[in-house]
Amino acid sequence: MCGIVGAISDRDVVPVLIEGLKRLEYRGYDSSGIAVLSEGQMRRVRRTGRVAEMAAAAEAEDLHAGLGIGHTRWATHGGVTEANAHPHISRGELALVHNGIIENHEAQRERLTALGYGFESQTDTEVIGHLIHHHMSQGLDLLTALQTTTRELTGAYAVAVVSRAQPDRMVCARMGCPLLIGLGEGENMIASDVSALVQVTRRVVFMDEGQTALLTRDSVSLFNEQDREIEYEVHLSDVSLASLELGPYRHFMQKEIHEQPSALADTLEAVIDAGQFCHSMFGAKAEAILGEIEGVQILACGTSHYAGLTARYWIEAIAGLPCSVEIASEYRYREAYANPRHLIVTISQSGETLDTLEALKYAKALGHPHSLAICNVPESAIPRASELILYTRAGAEIGVASTKAFTTQLAALFQLTCVLAKQRGRLSASAEEEYLDQLRFLPGSVQHALNLEPQIMAWAEHFATKDNALFLGRGLHYPIAMEGALKLKEISYIHAEGYPAGELKHGPLALVDSEMPVVVIAPNDSLLEKLKSNTQEVRARGGELFIFADQDSCFEESEGVHVIRTPRHAGLLSPIVHTIPVQLLAYHTALSRGTDVDKPRNLAKAVTVE
Numbered sequence: 001m002c003g004i005v006g007a008i009s010d011r012d013v014v015p016v017l018i019e020g021l022k023r024l025e026y027r028g029y030d031s032s033g034i035a036v037l038s039e040g041q042m043r044r045v046r047r048t049g050r051v052a053e054m055a056a057a058a059e060a061e062d063l064h065a066g067l068g069i070g071h072t073r074w075a076t077h078g079g080v081t082e083a084n085a086h087p088h089i090s091r092g093e094l095a096l097v098h099n100g101i102i103e104n105h106e107a108q109r110e111r112l113t114a115l116g117y118g119f120e121s122q123t124d125t126e127v128i129g130h131l132i133h134h135h136m137s138q139g140l141d142l143l144t145a146l147q148t149t150t151r152e153l154t155g156a157y158a159v160a161v162v163s164r165a166q167p168d169r170m171v172c173a174r175m176g177c178p179l180l181i182g183l184g185e186g187e188n189m190i191a192s193d194v195s196a197l198v199q200v201t202r203r204v205v206f207m208d209e210g211q212t213a214l215l216t217r218d219s220v221s222l223f224n225e226q227d228r229e230i231e232y233e234v235h236l237s238d239v240s241l242a243s244l245e246l247g248p249y250r251h252f253m254q255k256e257i258h259e260q261p262s263a264l265a266d267t268l269e270a271v272i273d274a275g276q277f278c279h280s281m282f283g284a285k286a287e288a289i290l291g292e293i294e295g296v297q298i299l300a301c302g303t304s305h306y307a308g309l310t311a312r313y314w315i316e317a318i319a320g321l322p323c324s325v326e327i328a329s330e331y332r333y334r335e336a337y338a339n340p341r342h343l344i345v346t347i348s349q350s351g352e353t354l355d356t357l358e359a360l361k362y363a364k365a366l367g368h369p370h371s372l373a374i375c376n377v378p379e380s381a382i383p384r385a386s387e388l389i390l391y392t393r394a395g396a397e398i399g400v401a402s403t404k405a406f407t408t409q410l411a412a413l414f415q416l417t418c419v420l421a422k423q424r425g426r427l428s429a430s431a432e433e434e435y436l437d438q439l440r441f442l443p444g445s446v447q448h449a450l451n452l453e454p455q456i457m458a459w460a461e462h463f464a465t466k467d468n469a470l471f472l473g474r475g476l477h478y479p480i481a482m483e484g485a486l487k488l489k490e491i492s493y494i495h496a497e498g499y500p501a502g503e504l505k506h507g508p509l510a511l512v513d514s515e516m517p518v519v520v521i522a523p524n525d526s527l528l529e530k531l532k533s534n535t536q537e538v539r540a541r542g543g544e545l546f547i548f549a550d551q552d553s554c555f556e557e558s559e560g561v562h563v564i565r566t567p568r569h570a571g572l573l574s575p576i577v578h579t580i581p582v583q584l585l586a587y588h589t590a591l592s593r594g595t596d597v598d599k600p601r602n603l604a605k606a607v608t609v610e
């Protein structure tokens with residue numbers, strides 16, 4: 001999704017803007033640009049393609065200034081063209097960058113056209129700049145003009161604006177899209193997320209919905225929806241520069257896959273140290289809320305949704321609570337039945353996914369009083385809107401394909417399950433000890449699975465030549481089959497589907513022939529024999545099998561049957577261990593096909609629009 005950065009300083013801010021935009025690249029974009037106020041002139045550079053190309057153009061044009069804004073655009077309204085790229089300039093007077101979608105842009109466009117404004121782009125954004133310009137022409141200052149404009153907009157936005165008329169300030173506003181302020185020494189900045197600023201400062205202020213801000217070189221003023229100045233809290237970000245660098249890896253996805261043992265150990269640290277499953281890790285009110293709920297409704301998108309689907313098996317079997325899992329974008333638009341005694345659990349790596357955030361708000365409006373967020377980004381919108389929070393500690397995830405966020409979400413959801421079970425007297429002391437032991441061994445088992453990489457690379461060569469693939473799993477591993485298929489399709493562009501193996505003969509078996517590789521996730525669990533029958537159905541139709549089998553699953557290699565042995569069965573945590581091979585398979589297949597692994601086409605890291 002779009003990324004915003006802005007800075008006001010005594011020094012040249014162009015390198016700050018460029019570096020910030022490079023660090024926002026992971027969010028997904030197709031064009032970029034910066035605008036600066038230099039010696040009273042508004043100067044701008046925009047390019048489609050990579051930030052590096054735009055940066056080279058800025059250098060060629062010798063752009064330097066103490067005030068500027070920058071943007072990476074992920075096209076929504078209007079194609080990927082330089083004219084549609086941000087910043088947009090209104091009548092040479094003010095420049096603006098915007099993240100989000102203005103829903104009433106057509107009505108505003110008509111109004112502005114009648115006022116004599118012309119439009120150079122097909123974007124919804126351009127109306128914002130013209131509206132601010134119009135209000136300034138009526139005598140308002142930059143901040144008041146922005147505040148007035150926000151009241152005329154419907155939709156979602158994070159915006160930052162600079163104006164020739166007031167060259168000593170930058171103003172910004174937030175509604176529905178993330179925006180934070182970075183506090184420096186003799187300089188202040190804004191950005192969509194902290195990764196864009198960490199090179200300069202760790203002191204950040206998170207803007208809330210409806211707030212506006214005025215930044216000068218040495219001051220920051222924050223205003224609420226009623227335009228009253230308010231106090232703000234300064235947070236110290238713990239995102240490290242190292243977590244944003246590639247190090248010895250070729251791609252962030254590869255780095256993040258390999259970081260999973262430590263990401264899991266960090267996420268589990270509190271429970272392992274405590275030596276017990278304890279409600280307090282979800283927040284001060286957790287004991288009462290988790291103790292009184294009678295069911296769980298999980299809402300999430302994409303990979304996070306698959307984490308929820310896996311957790312349903314745990315929550316129903318171990319905690320004995322009914323659990324529904326729904327794609328957030330579906331839930332938010334249907335007349336769902338709300339049971340106020342069911343806890344809403346949202347799962348999100350970014351904490352910014354608009355559909356998940358809106359589904360949470362909708363659930364509350366329907367009468368769900370209690371919510372819990374499982375999230376990887378501190379202080380992001382979804383946890384801020386939730387009563388209880390469990391942060392996964394995966395560290396910054398830059399690759400668009402979610403990897404370590406998923407496995408740490410699973411670890412967090414397993415902890416939630418055990419806390420719910422314990423509160424209901426369904427977790428005996430010996431079971432608690434056994435599960436804690438499994439969690440202690442988990443990072444090691446994951447490391448063991450990572451060691452399978454050379455074998456998986458050989459399989460990937462084969463997959464790279466295919467157009468389709470099927471992934472099969474049963475029970476707890478059915479969502480992992482879906483996750484494997486999602487990983488493969490999103491980064492290698494191979495069409496892939498994940499199916500419950502028992503469903504094969506109800507349709508997808510018709511697709512199986514010698515050209516269809518079939519990946520099977522085969523842990524040594526109670527469904528193993530049933531799964532073996534399903535693999536025979538595939539083989540009998542000439543389908544080639546690629547089986548990830550626990551060491552004790554007793555699958556043998558034969559013609560058309562390839563087996564990679566995963567670590568010994570990890571019990572209820574087996575889905576976490578079995579995720580690693582499908583991630584590696586997708587990664588190496590994409591590598592062989594030469595795709596842009598970290599920034600796959602058409603996708604964004606955090607989906608902050610509908």
Ligand code: AGP
Nearest residue numbers: 302303304348349350353401402
């Ligand atoms: C996963 O690989 C995806 N890129 C995507 O499905 C992602 O999981 C989804 O957009 C949800 O994101 P979130 O966890 O940040 O809410």
